[in-house]
Amino acid sequence: xxxxxxxxxxxxxxxxxxxxxxxxxxxxxxxxxxxxxxxxxxxxxxxxxxxxxxxxxxxxxxxxxxxxxxxxxxxxxxxxxxxxxxxxxxxxxxxxxxxxxxxxxxxxxxxxx
Amino acid sequence: xxxxxxxxxxxxxxxxxxxxxxxxxxxxxxxxxxxxxxxxxxxxxxxxxxxxxxxxxxxxxxxxxxxxxxxxxxxxxxxxxxxxxxxxxxxxxxxxxxxxxxxxxxxxxxxxx
Numbered sequence: 001x002x003x004x005x006x007x008x009x010x011x012x013x014x015x016x017x018x019x020x021x022x023x024x025x026x027x028x029x030x031x032x033x034x035x036x037x038x039x040x041x042x043x044x045x046x047x048x049x050x051x052x053x054x055x056x057x058x059x060x061x062x063x064x065x066x067x068x069x070x071x072x073x074x075x076x077x078x079x080x081x082x083x084x085x086x087x088x089x090x091x092x093x094x095x096x097x098x099x100x101x102x103x104x105x106x107x108x109x110x111x112x113x
Numbered sequence: 114x115x116x117x118x119x120x121x122x123x124x125x126x127x128x129x130x131x132x133x134x135x136x137x138x139x140x141x142x143x144x145x146x147x148x149x150x151x152x153x154x155x156x157x158x159x160x161x162x163x164x165x166x167x168x169x170x171x172x173x174x175x176x177x178x179x180x181x182x183x184x185x186x187x188x189x190x191x192x193x194x195x196x197x198x199x200x201x202x203x204x205x206x207x208x209x210x211x212x213x214x215x216x217x218x219x220x221x222x223x224x225x226x
Contacts, residue, residue, distance in 0.1 A: 031212055040122065042202060042218035043157070050212065058213070090156070100145045100164075100206060102214060104156040 003027065006091050006105035013085075013112050019078045021108045023091035029103070030096035032074035036060060037088040037107070046089075049074055050096075078110060085112045115140040117205050119217025127225050132190045134220045136203035139184070143205040146179060146186045147214075151200045160201075161188070193224045 004025040013019045023032065031050045035043040045058030049068040063082025068074055074093075078085045088109050092102040116139040126132050138146075147162035163170045163177045163186065170177050174193075179186045190197055203217040 033214070035216070040218060042119070043204075043216040045213065045215065048213065056213075059215075094212065100147055100162050101159045102147070102149075102157075104158070106156050 004091060004093050004103050004105040006089075006108050008108060009106065011108060011110045013110065015112055016080045018080060019085070019110060021076045021078070021089055021091075021110070023074045023076065023105060024072055025074075025093045025103075026072060027093055027095070027103060028071070029093035030071070031094040032068070033092040033094070033102065034058075034064075034066065034074070034076045035090045035092065037090055043090065046076065085110060115143075115205070115207060115213070115215045117203060117215050117217040119203050119220060121220060122218065123221045123223070125223045125225060126193050128193060128195060130193055132188075132193055132197070132222055132224075134188045134201055134203070134222070135185065136187070136205075136217050137183075137185050138205040138215070140205065140207055140215075141184065142207050144208050145206040146177070147204050147206070148175075148177060148188050149202045149204065149216075151202065151219075153199070157202060190222075193222075195224050195226050198222055198224045 007022045033048040034046040044060050047066040049055035065077045090107045091105040118137045144165040149157035150160045151157040174191050176189045200219045204214050206214045
């Protein structure tokens with residue numbers, strides 16, 4: 001069953017700790033994306049990657065880091081430098097073909113105490 | 114930078130009435146405009162999309178129109194049903210080398226029975 005999987009679904013961390021959110025896809029998609037969703041602010045782009053070993057900053061990259069060592073995986077680290085990390089994080093992927101559809105994971109809700 | 118404005122932020126309609134959600138994009142190089150529906154607690158899913166070489170597209174009760182000159186695009190839902198209640202996001206994609214998707218802030222649609 002193909003899809004995009006995010007884990008964990010819920011995560012609680014203390015202030016000052018780094019946190020890594022996992023995103024794995026078995027759709028053989030080339031491009032992967034991380035979005036942050038806050039009430040009233042829609043989906044804001046954090047980082048995206050179009051191929052392995054390459055990624056670009058989105059609009060709100062400060063305080064976040066990513067890696068793309070494998071085509072299937074695009075983990076996001078929320079560092080202690082992120083001023084307001086509590087949010088809902090969505091990962092998405094897209095095939096390299098000229099189709100537009102982004103396939104989203106079910107999201108990870110991070111709460112920093 | 115690129116920006117997508119979406120209105121209204123909330124919309125309530127009676128069952129059977131029509132609903133219209135409007136978006137405006139800033140980047141004239143955008144050439145693909147998807148609409149996503151996010152039901153409560155679920156992942157966003159593509160419901161319809163339109164490319165810049167087309168002015169209108171329809172799929173059963175939903176349609177999207179695009180005015181490239183004005184940089185406006187709209188989602189139209191006719192004969193609304195309670196299951197249409199959700200948050201709807203528009204997006205614009207810039208496709209000159211980087212497939213970057215910028216989302217609007219979302220519209221919460223409530224269909225009243």
